Amino acid sequence: MSVAERAVDDVPNPVPSDAADTLVDKQLSEPALVRSPQARKPWLKRKLPQLRAFVFAIISLVLFVALWHVLTENRVSFHVRFINVPSPKQVLEKAEAAFKSAMFFEHARISCRRIGFGFVIAALIAIPLGLVMGRYKMIREFVTPVVEVIRPIPAIAWVPMSIMLWPSNEESIVFITFLGSFFPILLNTIAGMGAVDPVLVRAAQSLGASERQIFRKVYFPACLPSIFTGLAVGMGVAWVSLIAAEMISGQFGIGYFTWEAYSLVQYADIALGMITIGVLGLLSSLLIRLFGNLLMPWKS
Amino acid sequence: MLNLVSPRAKIEPPARTYRNDRGRIEIDNVGIVFDGDRGVHTAVENTSITIEPGQFVCILGPSGCGKSTLLNAVAGYVPPTTGQIRVDGEPVKAPGPDRGMVFQQYSLFPWMTVRENVAFGPRISGRGEPTPEAIADTFIEMVGLTRFAKRYPRELSGGMQQRVGIARALANYPRVLLMDEPFGALDSQTRAMMSENLLKIWAEFGITVLFVTHDIDEAVFLGDRVLVMSASPGRIIADIKIDLPRPRDGDLTVDEGFIRYKRLFHAQIRQESLKAFEQQNR
Ligand SMILES: Nc1ncnc2c1ncn2[C@@H]1O[C@H](COP(=O)(O)OP(=O)(O)OP(=O)(O)O)[C@@H](O)[C@H]1O
Numbered sequence: 095m096s097v098a099e100r101a102v103d104d105v106p107n108p109v110p111s112d113a114a115d116t117l118v119d120k121q122l123s124e125p126a127l128v129r130s131p132q133a134r135k136p137w138l139k140r141k142l143p144q145l146r147a148f149v150f151a152i153i154s155l156v157l158f159v160a161l162w163h164v165l166t167e168n169r170v171s172f173h174v175r176f177i178n179v180p181s182p183k184q185v186l187e188k189a190e191a192a193f194k195s196a197m198f199f200e201h202a203r204i205s206c207r208r209i210g211f212g213f214v215i216a217a218l219i220a221i222p223l224g225l226v227m228g229r230y231k232m233i234r235e236f237v238t239p240v241v242e243v244i245r246p247i248p249a250i251a252w253v254p255m256s257i258m259l260w261p262s263n264e265e266s267i268v269f270i271t272f273l274g275s276f277f278p279i280l281l282n283t284i285a286g287m288g289a290v291d292p293v294l295v296r297a298a299q300s301l302g303a304s305e306r307q308i309f310r311k312v313y314f315p316a317c318l319p320s321i322f323t324g325l326a327v328g329m330g331v332a333w334v335s336l337i338a339a340e341m342i343s344g345q346f347g348i349g350y351f352t353w354e355a356y357s358l359v360q361y362a363d364i365a366l367g368m369i370t371i372g373v374l375g376l377l378s379s380l381l382i383r384l385f386g387n388l389l390m391p392w393k394s
Numbered sequence: 395m396l397n398l399v400s401p402r403a404k405i406e407p408p409a410r411t412y413r414n415d416r417g418r419i420e421i422d423n424v425g426i427v428f429d430g431d432r433g434v435h436t437a438v439e440n441t442s443i444t445i446e447p448g449q450f451v452c453i454l455g456p457s458g459c460g461k462s463t464l465l466n467a468v469a470g471y472v473p474p475t476t477g478q479i480r481v482d483g484e485p486v487k488a489p490g491p492d493r494g495m496v497f498q499q500y501s502l503f504p505w506m507t508v509r510e511n512v513a514f515g516p517r518i519s520g521r522g523e524p525t526p527e528a529i530a531d532t533f534i535e536m537v538g539l540t541r542f543a544k545r546y547p548r549e550l551s552g553g554m555q556q557r558v559g560i561a562r563a564l565a566n567y568p569r570v571l572l573m574d575e576p577f578g579a580l581d582s583q584t585r586a587m588m589s590e591n592l593l594k595i596w597a598e599f600g601i602t603v604l605f606v607t608h609d610i611d612e613a614v615f616l617g618d619r620v621l622v623m624s625a626s627p628g629r630i631i632a633d634i635k636i637d638l639p640r641p642r643d644g645d646l647t648v649d650e651g652f653i654r655y656k657r658l659f660h661a662q663i664r665q666e667s668l669k670a671f672e673q674q675n676r
């Protein structure tokens with residue numbers, strides 16, 4: 095069926111049925127790609143950049159561990175003292191023991207749960223708020239002063255206040271994690287709204303989109319890259335805030351585990367805790383990146 | 395100019411049978427004044443134009459004379475300070491799907507594929523007969539980009555993106571097509587091909603086109619009528635009917651009649667451009 099037939103009743107000016115045929119101009123329409131694909135480079139040559147990056151990554155990590163090994167095994171003390179610093183081997187032994195105990199995983203699990211709650215709540219509030227603040231000047235003018243006053247206060251400085259505010263220790267730690275990630279997400283979302291190309295909004299208007307549709311189909315997707323920048327930064331700050339809060343007021347969590355190891359003179363556990371924090375932080379930012387790539391297939 | 399169009403394009407003159415009485419634009423004593431931080435600026439001065447349904451009208455004028463402003467007023471983005479704009483008797487109050495817009499800048503939604511971009515209008519209007527995608531595919535085929543339907547805009551060349559922009563505007567079956575230097579960012583050969591392609595589409599559709607340009611060749615090649623706009627503040631200083639046969643193709647640009655029109659506009663535009671240049675340097 096042709097467009098002309100399809101659109102008879104409500105479209106007074108349809109495309110004639112042969113429009114498609116008469117108007118396609120092969121030379122105009124299909125440059126370059128008409129050619130058969132060129133012979134591809136050999137596999138190894140194509141993958142060389144990735145391969146090289148991978149090899150470099152391995153070498154750099156191995157060198158780092160080797161340096162650590164040399165410094166600690168020889169108990170180097172040259173202003174900086176490696177005397178009590180555990181060696182990689184000691185940490186590995188501790189890790190093996192820790193992986194067998196339920197307690198270690200419990201600490202990690204509790205930290206992840208706190209991050210999960212704090213970060214997700216922050217995202218759920220900061221993203222819509224940022225979108226609305228970016229879109230409506232009056233709301234922005236109204237909310238920005240409060241944001242600007244609270245934002246410079248580091249989340250760690252909130253620890254005493256948070257303990258007073260919330261009935262349980264758990265809630266106060268989640269609150270601090272929330273605070274840490276809230277502002278980066280909010281500010282990036284607002285910045286993203288400010289950078290939306292007005293021509294896209296005009297295009298949508300001329301295509302008949304309502305204010306709500308423009309918000310959902312133009313502003314939101316246009317902001318997604320900035321939102322994900324905010325999420326990535328926010329996740330980093332969330333970990334910083336969480337670990338600090340756990341060290342000060344926690345009874346569980348990987349930050350508490352690390353601090354307790356120091357109190358109990360379990361030096362290898364300090365390093366183990368630190369590495370665990372690093373790995374968890376890395377995994378969570380990878381997760382965000384993965385999620386972002388899934389939501390933004392037009393990028394990359 | 396090269397005639398890069400394949401023999402297939404030399405088809406019978408398009409039937410005008412689809413043309414009807416839809417798409418009359420009346421610009422009635424319109425003045426547009428910007429009252430900004432840097433003072434009051436008159437962009438368009440007391441302009442009256444009537445464009446008949448199905449006409450292809452070019453607005454030709456030097457940079458900064460107010461062409462875009464006038465077009466944006468017809469689109470509904472900029473409210474006229476005085477006067478009124480009507481499309482088929484209805485006063486223009488806001489942007490709407492009855493007036494398709496093609497922009498100078500690339501304005502495809504980067505997060506949508508070509509097909510999704512073109513289907514945007516039909517989907518919004520709920521006029522998906524049988525589906526918005528099916529309508530989109532027809533229009534994508536019309537601009538010859540079927541094999542790129544699943545690509546994202548950034549994977550296309552500038553000329554291709556503009557063709558998708560034209561398809562997207564037409565997929566809404568607008569009364570009029572407003573084009574603001576749509577080929578301004580393209581190289582001259584692509585431009586020439588795009589112009590011919592546009593004329594074919596227009597001939598088939600019989601849609602009213604209001605086309606803004608600062609390029610004399612483009613205006614004469616495309617238009618039934620060319621309106622010359624003065625340097626700022628913009629006024630229409632000439633309204634010239636282009637009596638050249640259709641269908642037009644690249645050969646026309648070396649035609650004597652074509653060159654005569656060019657000469658005519660050259661004198662006017664040169665004068666206005668000088669004025670505009672002096673104004674901007676002040
Ligand atoms: N929103 C605005 N506020 C204030 N002045 C404006 C605004 N938009 C345009 N102008 C001014 O109005 C005049 C006409 O601008 P316009 O964009 O319509 O020119 P133009 O003819 O389209 O030029 P070009 O060919 O360079 O695109 C210019 O002097 C410009 O500075």
Ligand SMILES: [Mg+2]
Pocket residue numbers: 461462463574
């Ligand atoms: Mg302009």
